[in-house]
Amino acid sequence: MTTSKDNLELGQFIPLHYHYNMLSDNVRMTSFKEALDYAVRPGARVLEFGGGTGVLSFFAAKNASKVWCVEKNPELANEARRILALNPFADKIEIVEADAMQYLPPEPVDVVICEMLHVGMLREKQIAVISSFKERYVDKFNCRLPVFVPEALLQAVQPIQQNFDFYGFYAPTFLFQDPVVIQSRTQELGDPAVYQMTTYEETLPDLISWDGILQINGAGSLNAVRFITKNILAVVVKENRTVDWRMQYLIIPLRKSIAVKKDDKVRIRFSYKPGCSLNALADVLEVGLA
Numbered sequence: 655m656t657t658s659k660d661n662l663e664l665g666q667f668i669p670l671h672y673h674y675n676m677l678s679d680n681v682r683m684t685s686f687k688e689a690l691d692y693a694v695r696p697g698a699r700v701l702e703f704g705g706g707t708g709v710l711s712f713f714a715a716k717n718a719s720k721v722w723c724v725e726k727n728p729e730l731a732n733e734a735r736r737i738l739a740l741n742p743f744a745d746k747i748e749i750v751e752a753d754a755m756q757y758l759p760p761e762p763v764d765v766v767i768c769e770m771l772h773v774g775m776l777r778e779k780q781i782a783v784i785s786s787f788k789e790r791y792v793d794k795f796n797c798r799l800p801v802f803v804p805e806a807l808l809q810a811v812q813p814i815q816q817n818f819d820f821y822g823f824y825a826p827t828f829l830f831q832d833p834v835v836i837q838s839r840t841q842e843l844g845d846p847a848v849y850q851m852t853t854y855e856e857t858l859p860d861l862i863s864w865d866g867i868l869q870i871n872g873a874g875s876l877n878a879v880r881f882i883t884k885n886i887l888a889v890v891v892k893e894n895r896t897v898d899w900r901m902q903y904l905i906i907p908l909r910k911s912i913a914v915k916k917d918d919k920v921r922i923r924f925s926y927k928p929g930c931s932l933n934a935l936a937d938v939l940e941v942g943l944a
Contacts, residue, residue, distance in 0.1 A: 670730060673706045681834065685899040686803075687713050689887035690767070692897065693803050694718050698764040701800070703754040703783050708734035708747065710767050715743035722759050724750045754783045762795045767803045768854075773830070773883045773904040774809065775862060776935060781928035785858045802854035804899070806886040810846035813868055813920055813941070816878040816905055826877070826907035828932050833882075833900040840905075843914060844868045846882055847922075863925035867944050870918040877911035879922065879941060880904070906936050912943060919944035 676682060690713040694700055700714040705723035707730075715721050725731040731751045738744045750757060754770075766787065770778040788799060817839040818826040831837050849864035870876075881904040888897040914920065921944040926935045 668706075668727075670733065673730065677707065677709060682899060683709070685887055685897055686710055686769070689803055689897040690714050690765075691716070692888050692890055693801055694765050699759070699761065700765045700767065701759050701763045702767040703757075703787070704768060704770045704779075705734055705749065706730060706769075708738045708749065710769060711747050712738060712741055712743060714765065714767060715746040718746060718765075721747045722750050722763075723747055724752050724754050724757050726751070726753050754779070755786050758787075758790055758794055762797050763800050765803060766800045769804075771804075771883075771885060771901065773901045774881045774935060775807070775883070775928045776904075776926075776930060776932055779929050781858050784854055799855055804854065804885040804887045805889055806853040807850070808848060808884045808886065809850040809862075810848045810882040810884075811864065811922055812846040812880040812882065813843045813870065813876050813914075813922070814878050814880050814905070815841040815843055815874040815876060816907065818877075818907065828907075828936075829905040831880075831903040831905065833903055840880070841872075841874055843872060843874050843876055844870050844920070846880075858928075860927065861925055862928060865921070865923040867919050867921055870914045870916060870920060873915040875911045876908070876914045876920065876941065878905050878907045879939060881906065881935075904932070906932070906939060908939075908941055912941065914943070 694714045694717045696717050697719045698717060700718045700721040702711045702723045705711055705725040708723055711721045711723040725734060728751060731749050735749050738747055768780060768784055770780040770783055772778040775781055818824055847866055847868050850862060883901045885899045886896045887899055921942055923940040924935060924938050926938055
């Protein structure tokens, strides 16, 4: 049984204003537009899961012959219909009010867009939705899988010293950081270590786990860990490059700070299910001197 709390943690019904704000995210919008301009060939058939306002389906429809835009939230599906009707290519896009975990298109598709993403692959249903789709799609159509946008993801973890003082108010809590902005309140104590590299065409993990040793590059108080997620939206083979989108960094405070000095080794260990809550990851995060 799925509770309202589960839906909240999995991003089942993200408020409308959140989707509107995403339209103003220049890095996200330009990266997805570039990726879809490349990935969607003329005449392609496209399926989008978690369509939101429909903007990614709009980008895809420039070259596509047909786009199925799947959105479960009735209010958001209606809003997508309203907005898309104001734009070109609306006749190519069909808004499908359905559960992404169950829906399949009426015919094979060339590209699947799924942006049910959150840093760390937390809260949202990206992994579960794509895993379910791949199994059902092959069973129904008995054909090769389509191209996925994003194509892959890379995740890393980094030991840091974070200033949790806010005008005299000490609040060690979850923080999010813009990856393109210099973070003056954060001291990097070591280099990021990659803990996951996954392409969506391969079998996706039911569990994300890591147990590794990192070297400390400078003295400080290790009081938090920073999680980094880079989405590889498209691989442009002929130009030997990728179209990437780095999400906001996630900072998780430690229960107890650790005094470290240069060349110390620290062990970081965790294991969590994709789509789980921030607290679920924080509860299993273990950090200590090695």
